[in-house]
Amino acid sequence: MDGSGGNGVQKVNLAEKLALFSAHFEPKVVGELNGQEVKLVKVLGPFVWHHHENEDELFLVVKGRLTIRLRDADVVLEPGEFAVIPKGVEHKPEAGEEAHVLLLEPKSTLNTGDVVNERTVPVLDRI
């Protein structure tokens, strides 16, 4: 059998999932393991400065170029590159052209971290 397996194991194709939505800065949940969630997000323009009090956050770029601004430097990620932003570290993701990013972080993570504003997505869609 090709594709999805038994025991409820399903494969996830990142490109297929990314084709299901177009909104920017609204992460979608595509997987879960060990209390962490795998999310996909489309980034365009600058996000807000924020940090996560208790959660480390992984950004893996699937398409485009993502800049993660830190208070003292920037990290620029291209496809096939990832970075982990440790808890407590202020950061601001942004992209000049649309970038597609895989996120990995605990289920408890709010997209805007310590900031709650119009860009906060309190409950994420699962696709």
Place this chain on the structure above:
Amino acid sequence: MDGSGGNGVQKVNLAEKLALFSAHFEPKVVGELNGQEVKLVKVLGPFVWHHHENEDELFLVVKGRLTIRLRDADVVLEPGEFAVIPKGVEHKPEAGEEAHVLLLEPKSTLNTGDVVNERTVPVLDRI
């Protein structure tokens, strides 16, 4: 600044890390977050049947094709596809030609799970 950022944040380029080793079925640690480790592994041929008592395990294919045999089905993953094998589920990764795979699992995870044999790597290199 392009590349590595402040606050100890370093970007990781998967292709660069994969160029640093050639052994099969010997995962290398390339990142860490929230008690989980990000690993890279090269797969060729069949591995052993095993399960992880307490750890869910994510397989994301970077290159090649990975078959994860389950007791009642197979999951076949190509680049840009992932699957999560829940704790307790017996599985056997294999690849007819070399495949490159990103793993995500808790730090406590042993590559051969409940089986300890000549393929067990008790302490993983960090690259």
